[in-house]
Amino acid sequence: MRPLELLLTVTASAVAGFADDGWLQQAFDSPHFDTTTPRNVTALQGKTAHLHCKVKRLNNKTVSWIRSRDLHILTAGTDTYTNDARFQVARDAARNDWTLMIKFAQPTDSGLYECQISSQPLISYPVRLRVVVPESRVLGGSDMYINRGSLLNLTCLVTNSPEPPEYIFWYHGGQVISYDSPRGGVNVVTEKGEVTTSHLLIRRAGPADSGVYSCSPSNAQVASIIVHVLKGETPAAMHTSGGGAELPPPAAAAALMLVLLWQFGT
Known part of the structure; x- marks a missing residue:
């Protein structure tokens, strides 16, 4: 008998033996x-x-x-x-x-x-x-300084969420921001994903646009930031020159030091 035929014969005999003992049927029927x-x-x-x-x-x-x-x-x-x-x-x-x-x-x-x-x-x-627990935060620290007439660009991130929020509302001074208000120049861009990002864009920011802005996702706590629209009365070292984020404390201190050195060196 050839090796392959012998192997098939032995295997068939073994299966038949298990079937006779009920072992195979019992294993098949077990939860x-x-x-x-x-x-x-x-x-x-x-x-x-x-x-x-x-x-x-x-x-x-x-x-x-x-x-x-x-x-x-x-x-x-x-x-x-x-x-x-x-x-x-x-x-x-x-x-x-x-x-x-x-x-x-x-x-x-x-x-x-x-x-x-x-x-x-x-x-x-x-x-x-x-x-x-999903988390939300607005980039830029607790305060943001921008010059009058510049673009206000606020970014809200929603993280630690297995599914994107159904919606994100933006508030200014406790009131929902209306994107079709008579003021105009207001736009929101939201990108959903593993990290959901929502951008609030306000063109030609003026003093009336100062105040507390809040990002309110449907599945996370509210995150806020205070925006200061300047009219030129604040030194450049205390704020950014456009719609960017607030300078971190070390950078602000270094900028102020350069200004002082320049003044006393002349």
Whole structure:
């Protein structure tokens, strides 16, 4: 008998033996997880976190969700075993999916959760949750100085967000900025992505454009900056010459020192 024929014969005999013992059928019918289900989930603070667990051939076994840090049983089957009403389980029979839902998710909910099947021995599927808090900031420090008649360019960044904000509103002195106001010359450019950027552009800035400007994303805290539109009364060392950001303290100090040296040296 040729080697290949011998190998096929031995393999067929082994499979037949397992089938006779019921081992192969039992292994095929045992509950198991769909390992393509995401093991890492990121959710926004205040939103609902969804942790999926897809189980195949569950038969008469039970699916439970366990919080690993304190081994607390959160759900078993479709029943909930916690006083925290934010935790619920939803079963999608068509997809064999047992989804743990955490409403109004908070950073303290972050951590490892386990989906367990009540087989002998127990088998589990770990899912790690990370609840993030989006952050926003306006570039330029706490104050920005620009010359009268120049372009006011404010930039707001939204970071640490798994999904872009639905919208970003700009405010001036507590009032929403109207882009089609009679003043004219106001424009907003927003670029959504892993870091969302919103630019507020105001042409020919005047004294009336001074004040507090705030960037308010739909999913993050408000960020503000105070804009000072100058009429030439402030030394150049205290502000930028156009619509740029405020000079950092070391640069401002160095510029002032050069001015003093020039004055005393003449």
